[in-house]
Amino acid sequence: MATTTPKARTRKPSPATARRPGGRSARVRAAVIAATLTELADGGYSALSLEGVARRAGVHKTTLYRRWGTREKLVLEAMLARAGERISVPDTGSVRTDLLELARSAAANAATPEVAAMARAVAAQEPHNPRLAAANQRFWAERLALDAVIVERAIERGEVAAGTDPRRAIESVLGPIHLRLLLTGEPIDRAFLEGVVDVVMDGIARPQALDGRGEGVRPRISRPWR
Amino acid sequence: MATTTPKARTRKPSPATARRPGGRSARVRAAVIAATLTELADGGYSALSLEGVARRAGVHKTTLYRRWGTREKLVLEAMLARAGERISVPDTGSVRTDLLELARSAAANAATPEVAAMARAVAAQEPHNPRLAAANQRFWAERLALDAVIVERAIERGEVAAGTDPRRAIESVLGPIHLRLLLTGEPIDRAFLEGVVDVVMDGIARPQALDGRGEGVRPRISRPWR
């Protein structure tokens, strides 16, 4: 049906059509995404304007309005572009070292102005932007699943208790870091990260001399703290 | 100089002056603060407008502009009014129960639309609003110091290892909760809270049979996990 009708020109618009993912459009896109993240970093989501992004990107604002339309879509695309960068999951052979390395890379990553701004924007807009929320859910599900491998391997090696939920263990490492990053604002230094990992690994309960009947209480023998 | 000049009327403006903290102003203030938090809850900080708050509060917008001037100051005052409400620190005699109760109350509090919106607004604006940042720092310093008493008491009772940093222990409890609240968006149910407290109390490291020479490794005797 409709083999060589003149209307086929509309469907396949002619020789010199097709998309152009490698040319000017790509450069503009890259510049706009970079500018979006930079604007987000110094001003936050609530102060972000398409005109500001256009100025910084050296691009006219009509381009932004035509290609992205709203600031929501622009920010979402910028975030996806950055969040898509793969992270590496440490595998040193020791859970403690793996978790510490995970904590260090997470903290270092979060120390980046763009990433920190992204986290803040997500925290602010997650309830009011369904698409952003969905993308964010996927991001964290994937990331936690990847990081959980650290704990899964450790369980297989016998380093970690068999009943441990790997995801929750990772959350216990990342939680305090993001608490400081987003809310308390306290510095995230090496000592803090080590302390976080120590708590996750060993807990805070006082090691107790074994007394035979370990009913309810979790008997341990004394050990040096840290 | 200038003992009884007519200009003294300007300095002490006459009999019926003085502030009126108990009357209409107070009612307006209460209505505006409530409206601010409500608007913050459904729309977020970036969508908050003084006109919207005025509409919801049943107050004219000029009142807001004259009394608060900017949306930053308005939000800050609203937050301070709500954050000033005192919280109670559990004291059941058992750290585990105390921490679980702390986690439960924190989660229940954070489940409030207004409080959740406040947390999101703080996360979003903290780097761009010095006054909000300062107030937030004080809030968390006070709150962590209060909650840390739980751990301090437990150390005295011998329930918790002596070298434990009480503040960091509290951060390890609150961190995962706020991670879910602000970023991952996963549900915060009872099982999760118990899991968080379990990790903080006991850690995830596999309890090991004592083998005499506990060099480097942290020897424990076997125990059921949870």
Added chain:
DNA sequence: AGCAAACGCAACTTCAAGTTGCGTTAAGGT
């Protein structure tokens, strides 16, 4: 080379943000 998609540009509309002047209400001292 030639075509069209994507961009630049300027002028325009729209509307929320914020301001000003003046009249009105009501809190609180006497």
Added chain:
DNA sequence: ACCTTAACGCAACTTGAAGTTGCGTTTGCT
């Protein structure tokens, strides 16, 4: 009960960013 004035209501205004439209120009692709 009265009177002063701080605080609020109201309408009209200015301002500026957000978003749109039409048209000319550039540029990647075949």
